[in-house]
Amino acid sequence: MNNETQIVDLALENLQKTAGITGIWKPGALKELDGQLELKLNNKTIKLNTEIKRELRGHNLPQIEAMAARFNPLIVVAQYIFPKIKEELREKGIAYLETNGNIFLKQKENFIWLDLQKAALPYVEKTNRAYTKTGAKILFYFLLNEDLLNLPYREIAKLTGVALGNINYVITGLREQNFLLKLDQYRYKFQNKRELLNKWVTAYEKRLKPTLEIGTFRFVKGDAFID
Missing domain, CATH: 3.40.1350 (Trna Endonuclease; Chain: A, domain 1)
Known part of the structure; x- marks a missing residue:
């Protein structure tokens, strides 16, 4: 729905x-x-x-x-x-x-x-590689700089620090959901960007953010941070 x-x-x-x-x-x-x-x-x-x-x-x-x-x-x-x-x-x-x-x-x-009625379960979308942990990372770079969409895949992979094969998965996923408007044979631009941003926020919160925490640390001496 x-x-x-x-x-x-x-x-x-x-x-x-x-x-x-x-x-x-x-x-x-x-x-x-x-x-x-x-x-x-x-x-x-x-x-x-x-x-x-x-x-x-x-x-x-x-x-x-x-x-x-x-x-x-x-x-x-x-x-x-x-x-x-x-x-x-x-x-x-x-x-x-x-x-x-x-x-x-x-x-x-x-x-x-x-609050008596049983809640309708949230809609679960078919897995889209654009919203995996790696996909969310790539999409973050695209949202920051839309021009990256039209670079060679190898160059995008180098800039984002992900494996080359993931770039095609993300581009394909965005095309399937009509977030990319094809300008010509080689160039794209975003459409429905607000909805896409909401999807990225959800993907970041659920899949990428939990992997970014390094750990919880403390000083051996409680007042060491003052020095």
Whole structure:
């Protein structure tokens, strides 16, 4: 389920089934966000600025907090939100709605918290070599300097410090997901770059970052760092 409209439509359908709350989705109501949600509750209309995510993970929270501060009242609509993330959203007073109908909304005159439905499992994509540990490293260089996309593979491998064969896997993976626009027989440029950046952040957090920690160290003498 990739389409934002599909996510919000299913969320509203299940919200009506589970809580009897109806809603209207207005896409593009705000330029910086995905749209606006109008919920009908006790003969009142609650208007909520809306950001839609397929999944909501830890690295998304700072962005969501900034949006909530700027576009209050904000609700996040997602196919799946990890339980720990839902807890953090509730602590910060940020509203959310999942596609299974689970909802949290806390305002001065309105309070809704429904968490009875079994969560829809997060979508698991077919393995793409662009988001492996090595792929995330190569993609990092591409995102920093898009011109690297059009260098010979051997030169890219030398600059990124990875084996030559990995370059083709990453380029092919990006092409399969329509992140590369072919300019001519030899040259590419990025498209849908924001979505690609989000995928890289997830790949970095899950696969590359854990391998970068060298270890935890301490001084033999506790006050040695002062000298």
